[in-house]
Amino acid sequence: MAPKVASGWRGPLRAGIDAHRHDDHQIAYAARGVVAVTTDAGSWVAPGNRALWIPAGTVHAHQAHGRLELHLVGLPATENPLGLHRPTVLAVGPLLRELIVAYTRAPEEDSPERSRLRAVLLDQLRASLQQPLHLPTPGTPLLRSLCALLYADPADGRTLAELGRAVGASDRTLSRLFRADLGMAFPQWRTQLRLHHALVLLAEEQPVTAVAHRCGWSSASAFIDVFRRTFGHTPGRAGGPPDQRPAR
Structure with a gap:
């Protein structure tokens, strides 16, 4: 199943999305600005060289700081390449950054090229280091x-x-x-x-x-x-x- 994608969202200073949940896992990456996620267990914040992993079903709120450019990649709940079951901040190197940006900007129709891009993106996610940026x-x-x-x-x-x-x-x-x-x-x-x-x-x-x-x-x-x-x-x-x- 292909991931759901929302790309290139730009918001004003201190934009926010109230508490919600989604059926898919989500990767939230701010190419510009800072994005924070808050749950009952605390908050996680990610600047431009970090991404947030948000597991399916997690009730959370988003808060944007700065002039945000947000890229979201959704993965089916049955597909958890990192085996993570709570929000986590991940390191984003230059290659992973470009993969996320390219993937979210590409047309969403299924194609061999898009499947290969997605496979490399998932490989890079598996190699990403977890970052201790949780404020409980x-x-x-x-x-x-x-x-x-x-x-x-x-x-x-x-x-x-x-x-x-x-x-x-x-x-x-x-x-x-x-x-x-x-x-x-x-x-x-x-x-x-x-x-x-x-x-x-x-x-x-x-x-x-x-x-x-x-x-x-x-x-x-x-x-x-x-x-x-x-x-x-x-x-x-x-x-x-x-x-x-x-x-x-």
Whole structure:
């Protein structure tokens, strides 16, 4: 069965699609801008060298940031080349990028050429590395209260003990809850939150120095270092086609 395809969708800043589900698996790739997917389990965000795998039947909302150019490839629910059963961020190298763009722009009629293109695309997907860009949603009331403070202001630099006093819990209790509920330590979660927020601001063409300040880094150089180690490129290229926007 051939995949369903939607290609080349361009949206304004902060466009969104409310919670929905689809019967097919979906690959969402933003050739420009940043796309985020949110479920009850958390959020996943993908700049231009990442794609989102969304399994069939997953209730999710889309949020676009920046001037989005979105490419969607649908695969039948019976065909799961990656064996993934929850949303996942995947690395997109130059070849996979061009395959996705070419496939979604090609006519949808069945042809030997299109079948070969699809086969190579699936081979490249199988070789894609999974990326740890999931920001899990807290389930316990205490963590929801604490995380709400940081959602509102990612630059909030209070320690876990100081945040604990604001929500009425010890740092030891909160540290245990972060690991048990979210599967990561508090510093890891806060860094993920700040990176997610940074990608949104960069897609909206905010200067790197301003983004670093608004997201809680002590300097632009510290932010650039974390960003490069996480995404493999400088923050000046976030939200644009890979290798086509200079670092700022």
